[in-house]
Amino acid sequence: MSESIAATGQMELHHIAFLQFTGRFAAQNQRSQLVLRKLYDWTLSLASHRHAAVALFLIAFIESSFFPIPPDILLIPMILAARSKAWRYAAICMIGSVLGGMAGYAIGHFLFDSIGQPVLNFYGYSAKFDQFRDYYNEWGAWAVFIAGVTPFPYKVITILSGVTSLDPVIFSIASILARGIRFFLIAALIWKFGPPIRNFIEKQLGLVFSIFIIGLVGGFVAIKYLI
Numbered sequence: 182m183s184e185s186i187a188a189t190g191q192m193e194l195h196h197i198a199f200l201q202f203t204g205r206f207a208a209q210n211q212r213s214q215l216v217l218r219k220l221y222d223w224t225l226s227l228a229s230h231r232h233a234a235v236a237l238f239l240i241a242f243i244e245s246s247f248f249p250i251p252p253d254i255l256l257i258p259m260i261l262a263a264r265s266k267a268w269r270y271a272a273i274c275m276i277g278s279v280l281g282g283m284a285g286y287a288i289g290h291f292l293f294d295s296i297g298q299p300v301l302n303f304y305g306y307s308a309k310f311d312q313f314r315d316y317y318n319e320w321g322a323w324a325v326f327i328a329g330v331t332p333f334p335y336k337v338i339t340i341l342s343g344v345t346s347l348d349p350v351i352f353s354i355a356s357i358l359a360r361g362i363r364f365f366l367i368a369a370l371i372w373k374f375g376p377p378i379r380n381f382i383e384k385q386l387g388l389v390f391s392i393f394i395i396g397l398v399g400g401f402v403a404i405k406y407l408i
Contacts, residue, residue, distance in 0.1 A: 217249060224250045228258040237270060238277035245281030246288055246336050247300050252278065253367060257379060260371045271368035278360045279353070282329075282339040286352060289343025297340045306337045314345060321347040322355045329359025 227236035237259060241252035252274050260267045289297045301307040317324065321342060328338035342352050370378045 220248075220250050221254065224254055225258070228255050228262070233259055234270065234273055238273050241274045241277030242281035242284070244336065245278050245339055246285035247296075248336075251332075252364075253382075256364065256367060257371065257382060260368055261376055261379065264372050264375065267368040267372040268365070271364040274364045275357070275360045278329075278335070278364070279356045282325075282335065282356045282360075283353070285336055285339025286343035286347075286349065289340035290346065291343075293340070293344045297344060300340060301337060304334055304337055306334070310341055314341075317341060317345045317347070321345065322351045325352055325355035326359045329356055330363050335360075 224240060227233060227240070230236055233255075237252060237255050240248065240250070240255055244250065244252055256270055256274050259270050263270075288300070298307060301310060324338050325342060325347070327333060328335045339356075367382055370382060
């Protein structure tokens with residue numbers, strides 16, 4: 182297990198998956214990049230902790246509302262080190278993320294001015310939200326699903342869902358489906374192929390998810406307006 186964790190710890194922070202997950206924040210300035218590097222290293226170090234499963238749950242929880250490092254960073258080395266626990270770790274990650282998403286929803290609904298707005302400003306999405314707020318509830322379920330599967334910051338959508346009062350049931354179902362697909366697919370790939378698949382997951386899986394979602398949403402939009 183230690184060898185797998187050590188190998189993972191040597192990954193360069195500029196790999197595509199990490200840049201996609203951290204988005205605009207990583208490019209702001211040298212200081213923010215240093216902070217991200219420390220958070221990344223700290224998160225990764227938790228994979229070798231004796232309570233790594235608890236850490237995975239907590240990281241998945243807080244990432245859904247404000248934390249910049251995605252739980253995938255922790256999930257991948259943990260499964261590589263113990264492939265027999267792949268489904269357990271994926272379930273822990275999904276449950277933590279969905280519950281954290283509900284916390285993000287609550288932040289948007291009850292604490293938007295004091296917490297939600299600063300988080301959106303932090304990730305650079307506050308101004309964009311004003312542009313599509315009026316249409317959010319019509320497409321909110323898709324927004325939750327897309328953000329839950331792709332590298333788009335999920336926390337942004339959980340907060341926006343709360344501030345626009347998206348139906349909590351729709352929000353919860355979309356979150357469960359999206360996070361389940363994402364984490365269980367990662368677990369399945371690692372369980373099946375082991376270390377050789379890691380490079381694909383880190384660099385290409387986000388793109389594959391995005392292309393799939395574009396096609397899926399495009400198809401439903403076409404059906405809506407053509408039939």
